[in-house]
Amino acid sequence: MCGILGVVGQSPVNQLLYDGLQVLQHRGQDAAGIVTSSGKTFHMHKGSGMVRDVFRTRNMRSLMGNAGIAHVRYPTAGSASSLAEAQPFYVNSPFGIVLAHNGNLTNTEELKADMFRHDLRHINTNSDSEVLLNVFAHELAARVEGFELSVEAIFGAIEAVHRRVRGAYAVVALIAGYGLVAFRDPNGIRPLVIGSTQGSGKTEYMFASESVALDCSGFSILRDVEPGEGVFVSFDGDFHARPCAKEVRHAPCLFEYVYFARPDSVIDGASVYQSRIVMGEKLGEKIRRVLPALDIDVVMPIPDTSRPSALALANSLGLPYREGFIKNRYIGRTFIMPGQAVRKKSVRQKLNPVACEFKDRNVLLVDDSIVRGTTSKEIVQMARDAGARKVYFASAAPAVRFPNVYGIDMPTRAELLATGRTEQEIAEEIGADAVIYQDLAALQEAVHSVNPKLHEFETSCFDGRYITGDITAAYLDAIECARGDGGKKDENPVSTQMIDLNLNVAEQNLM
Ligand SMILES: O=P(O)(O)OC[C@H]1O[C@H](OP(=O)(O)OP(=O)(O)O)[C@H](O)[C@@H]1O
Ligand SMILES: NC(=O)CC[C@H](N)C(=O)O
Ligand SMILES: [Mg+2]
Known part of the structure; x- marks a missing residue:
């Protein structure tokens, strides 16, 4: 991007x-x-x-x-x-x-x-x-x-x-x-x-x-x-x-509003910050539906990008909002780093828990998206190590199940955490008590509500519908071979x- x-x-x-x-x-x-x-x-x-x-x-x-x-x-x-x-x-x-x-x-x-x-x-x-x-x-x-x-x-x-x-x-x-x-x-x-x-x-x-x-x-x-x-x-x-x-x-690409753009930007007439606030409110509505017992003591963002959504979500559920993870301001964004090894290492260098915020509490961690699961796996473990009783994980975007071919480097189905897994299996994989994803219609509605002139979005990584109409299974197989973490030209010093x-x-x- x-x-x-x-x-x-x-x-x-x-x-x-x-x-x-x-x-x-x-x-x-x-x-x-x-x-x-x-x-x-x-x-x-x-x-x-x-x-x-x-x-x-x-x-x-x-x-x-x-x-x-x-x-x-x-x-x-x-x-x-x-x-x-x-x-x-x-x-x-x-x-x-x-x-x-x-x-x-x-x-x-x-x-x-x-x-x-x-x-x-x-x-x-x-x-x-x-x-x-x-x-x-x-x-x-x-x-x-x-x-x-x-x-x-x-x-x-x-x-x-x-x-x-x-x-x-x-x-x-x-x-x-x-x-x-x-x-x-x-x-x-x-x-x-x-x-x-x-x-x-x-x-x-x-x-x-x-x-x-x-x-x-x-x-x-x-x-x-x-x-x-x-x-x-x-x-x-x-x-x-x-x-x-x-x-x-x-x-416009829906993922710009979810993750890529800065919150203080306005893209195609829709404020990114406002969109993320509404995403949080809508996610709050969904959590009320799927976790009626609502045994959550505190809501926490995974900094940076999820902050506005987590705050709006906490307000909509009437729950306390706490900053349980502190971000090292000198480490860049991990998702856009090249190579899984460096991304994994960087999450630990980037985020550190404030232990007293977790001790004996049921926490709801909120991220803007779960893509490879690099962040969520590490973060859930950190929360448990810091003494959390239950760890719920909510994503302001739906499950990412399909490769992106329009400028986001997630070319292979295998590297996406949600590929071939149910929500229950995803929760098990990241070690959370439950995972709650935003519905795609709610996400689209969130941005549409900020600029009602926007009716259509590029949503392929969530629903596999490629707007240019030229993406075949053979094309996806070919880029998977060429650009999967094993196949990237980075591994080839000649290039x-x-x-x-x-x-x-x-x-x-x-x-
Ligand atoms: O499931 P994953 O593959 O880990 O990808 C998703 C995570 O990566 C991004 O954070 P990043 O650290 O890039 O940037 P941020 O500081 O803007 O949140 C995004 O905000 C999620 O936290
Ligand atoms: N993310 C992008 O916009 C990438 C631009 C171009 N495809 C490149 O790889 O340099
Ligand atoms: Mg993040």
């Missing part, structure tokens, strides 16, 4: 992009990159790790210009350790284009083959985002007349991307000498919001995965990029927007040595 950012300003944007990336860090912890544009030249710096580790003062100084794009990466294609797959990606023709992508394509292999045979383009990494950039570049080149690029040609290229590409994609790109392009897939699976502010008497624009990046940079929310829409802002600040897909649906055609690594090391 990467984070993307783009700005067309009237003064240097390097600091703005850096600060914005820091605010989007929760969407990707494995790599970060910024490209700025001054005149017809791009300036790029990217690397593996968190934003604070990738950029030094010397790198920041070299990022000159009044427009730029940026990316934080949580890989869903290729590998976490490959520097060559860090974004933004660059192609030199036509004009020079850099692109940053959040999401995951589902026809990458077909596109790659087409690109090689018909478009005569070479893809050098395993990243689907490099493929997406090359499709856009090819379609743009096909529409250039003479040396001039028209706004019509840009929208035509976006239309062609929507025709050729399947899956989830929210994109920002720069075309050297022209401006910034932004677009979102026709189902609107991944978020992309537009903000504006005034600078030197002109309107400045920012595009971001989440509105929190606009808030922290002094931009106000203008609106979301619509599903299938294309937007172009010239480097002079002229704004153009147009629908670019014939068939559109508005089905980390892939030549990075985007980045002057030698120069980066010298600086």
